Amino acid sequence: MNKTIFRLVALTALIWPQIVHAQVHAPASAQPGDHVVVAMFGSDGMAAAAILQTDGSVIAEAPSFAIVLSPQARLSCVILGVATTVAPGEYLLELRSATGDPLLSRRLSIESREFRREEIPLSVTLTELRKRRDPQKTAEALYLQAIVGEFNPESIYHPGPFGLPFPLTRRTSLFGDRRTYLYADGERASTIHLGVDLASPTGTPVAASGSGLIRIARNRIVTGNTIVIEHLPGVFSLYYHLDEITVLEGDVVRIGDLIGTVGATGLATGPHLHWEFRVGGVSVDPERMLPGVLVDFDR
Ligand SMILES: [Zn+2]
Structure with missing residues (x-):
C-alpha cells in the first residue's frame, strides 16, 4: 500500500x-x-x-x-x-x-448534494427509548464523542482502502438522510442519519472495514451493542445494533476480521447494521471511504 x-x-x-x-x-x-x-x-x-x-x-x-x-x-x-x-x-x-x-x-x-427524506414510525417502546432523559445516555454520548474526537498521531493502522462489513445487501437508509421520527404519542423529531443502514438477517457476520484498534466494544442504550475502530489519527469506523460482539476494547484487528454479528439491539426497528465513519469527529459517507486508496489522487 x-x-x-x-x-x-x-x-x-x-x-x-x-x-x-x-x-x-x-x-x-x-x-x-x-x-x-x-x-x-x-x-x-x-x-x-x-x-x-x-x-x-x-x-x-x-x-x-x-x-x-x-x-x-x-x-x-x-x-x-x-x-x-x-x-x-x-x-x-x-x-x-x-x-x-x-x-x-x-x-x-x-458542490451541492441531494439527500433523501424519510419518516420512521416508532413503537411505544422505541419512542420511550429515544425520548427518555437519562444521565446514562448522556454519559454514553459524551464518551463516544470524546473517543471519536481524539487525534493520536501514532495510530497508523490502515491507510486504505476500506472494505464493506459484509457483501452489500439492501440499504434501508443512506448517509445524510433527513429523517423524521414519528413518535407513538404523535410528536415528531427531525434528525440526520449519519451512517448507512445495511439490512441483513440477525447473525450475519460483520467484518472490520479496515485494520485498527478496537476503542469501543460495549452495549449503549441508543445504539445497542456497539463497536468503534480507530484506523488512522482522527479516522474511526462505527458499527451499531450488533447482536453479538466478538472483540474486546484494546484488541488490534485486521481488515476483514470478524468483530460481531448483525442484530437489532438499541433503537432499531429490525435487524440491520448501522455503519458509520468519523473523520475529526465529523460523520462522513462510509461508501465514499471505499474506492481506491484513502489518499485518493484521482480527485
Ligand atoms: Zn442507521
Whole structure:
C-alpha cells in the first residue's frame, strides 16, 4: 500500500506540474459528507490544514500525521471531514505551519448534494427509548464523542482502502438522510442519519472495514451493542445494533476480521447494521471511504 501511494504521488507529480512545484495534493472540490485528503510529499512543513469560509470562520480543521513510505520518504497527510450540513459555495483550504501561520491557501468548491427524506414510525417502546432523559445516555454520548474526537498521531493502522462489513445487501437508509421520527404519542423529531443502514438477517457476520484498534466494544442504550475502530489519527469506523460482539476494547484487528454479528439491539426497528465513519469527529459517507486508496489522487 505504501508503495502504491508512493507511485501515485510520483505519477501525479509527473502529470500535474503545479504539484511538482508545491508538492501538495488536495482536491479542488468536494461535497457534503466527503473526506478531504491533503497530502504533502517529502515535507514535514504542514502541521495542520483547515477549510475556511470566506469570512475566515473554520468549518473543519485537523493536525497532520506522517505515513513513512521508506527511510528517505514520508507523506504528510491531513484528513478533513465535510459535514453533511455544510452549505454549497466557495471555501478556502488552508495549510498551516507548526506556528499556525498559513503556508498555502487554495480555493475549495463545496458542490451541492441531494439527500433523501424519510419518516420512521416508532413503537411505544422505541419512542420511550429515544425520548427518555437519562444521565446514562448522556454519559454514553459524551464518551463516544470524546473517543471519536481524539487525534493520536501514532495510530497508523490502515491507510486504505476500506472494505464493506459484509457483501452489500439492501440499504434501508443512506448517509445524510433527513429523517423524521414519528413518535407513538404523535410528536415528531427531525434528525440526520449519519451512517448507512445495511439490512441483513440477525447473525450475519460483520467484518472490520479496515485494520485498527478496537476503542469501543460495549452495549449503549441508543445504539445497542456497539463497536468503534480507530484506523488512522482522527479516522474511526462505527458499527451499531450488533447482536453479538466478538472483540474486546484494546484488541488490534485486521481488515476483514470478524468483530460481531448483525442484530437489532438499541433503537432499531429490525435487524440491520448501522455503519458509520468519523473523520475529526465529523460523520462522513462510509461508501465514499471505499474506492481506491484513502489518499485518493484521482480527485
Ligand atoms: Zn442507521
